[in-house]
Amino acid sequence: MTIAALRPISLCASALALFALLQPAAQAQTIALDVPYVPTPQPVVARMLEMANVGPDDYVVDLGSGDGRIAISAVKDRGAKAAYGIDLDPRRIDEAQANAKQAGVVDKVVFEQGDLFEKDIAEADVLTMYLLNTVNMRLRPVILDSLQPGTRVVSHAFSMGDWEPDRSDIVEGARIYLWVVPAKIAGSWVIERENERFTVDLDQHFQEISGTTEHQERLRGRLNGTELRFEVDGQLYVGQVEGDRIEPISATGAVADWRARRS
Numbered sequence: 001m002t003i004a005a006l007r008p009i010s011l012c013a014s015a016l017a018l019f020a021l022l023q024p025a026a027q028a029q030t031i032a033l034d035v036p037y038v039p040t041p042q043p044v045v046a047r048m049l050e051m052a053n054v055g056p057d058d059y060v061v062d063l064g065s066g067d068g069r070i071a072i073s074a075v076k077d078r079g080a081k082a083a084y085g086i087d088l089d090p091r092r093i094d095e096a097q098a099n100a101k102q103a104g105v106v107d108k109v110v111f112e113q114g115d116l117f118e119k120d121i122a123e124a125d126v127l128t129m130y131l132l133n134t135v136n137m138r139l140r141p142v143i144l145d146s147l148q149p150g151t152r153v154v155s156h157a158f159s160m161g162d163w164e165p166d167r168s169d170i171v172e173g174a175r176i177y178l179w180v181v182p183a184k185i186a187g188s189w190v191i192e193r194e195n196e197r198f199t200v201d202l203d204q205h206f207q208e209i210s211g212t213t214e215h216q217e218r219l220r221g222r223l224n225g226t227e228l229r230f231e232v233d234g235q236l237y238v239g240q241v242e243g244d245r246i247e248p249i250s251a252t253g254a255v256a257d258w259r260a261r262r263s
Contacts, residue, residue: 054078061124068096130156149183150225183241193258
């Protein structure tokens with residue numbers, strides 16, 4: 001007997017019980033998944049976490065967490081302080097929770113059913129994903145606007161369009177991409193060093209930097225999270241971006257005594 005065949009006026013207690021039992025399965029079947037479930041091979045998981053340099057100070061958020069293997073491995077194998085997995089399919093959440101229990105990490109790993117675009121991921125130190133190019137492109141502005149500069153983002157198989165990865169690798173035929181969320185430094189800056197002071201207008205394309213000084217000198221540089229490197233007139237500047245200020249970082253061959261502020 002199917003639920004469709006039952007008449008509302010003749011529902012008996014046993015039919016109601018059957019309906020209650022079938023409801024969760026019916027709900028699971030009606031959820032439209034943006035991404036098909038394909039588990040990430042464990043060697044790929046290990047390399048993703050290694051590339052992101054996951055360690056004891058890191059809170060790892062896994063988008064489309066499936067059976068939980070990435071979040072669980074982040075805590076169990078890499079010593080992350082905590083991990084959080086999000087998946088749209090409640091069946092995967094049940095599976096992931098069972099796997100976390102078996103791995104003995106339920107005190108450090110949480111899995112939650114829901115739409116990843118509706119979850120708060122701003123506290124992530126490391127963001128991992130195995131989604132699709134289309135989903136990654138929808139996520140890209142969220143990542144750039146909500147995650148702190150320096151957050152590491154790792155994707156299995158799928159890229160972020162013209163946001164070039166900071167690193168990539170291939171493991172067992174699978175491509176892995178790593179990005180470091182860059183600080184936002186586009187605008188006009190005043191650079192001061194010793195008895196010199198000049199203005200530079202910076203343009204930013206993700207982690208790539210270009211600009212022109214007030215003396216029409218061209219510069220090119222690159223961000224690694226909050227660390228900025230650029231050259232002006234053959235001189236290397238290395239600094240730490242702190243909001244509207246840049247403080248110098250000691251580096252071989254770099255200008256030592258300089259600072260910058262956004263004007």
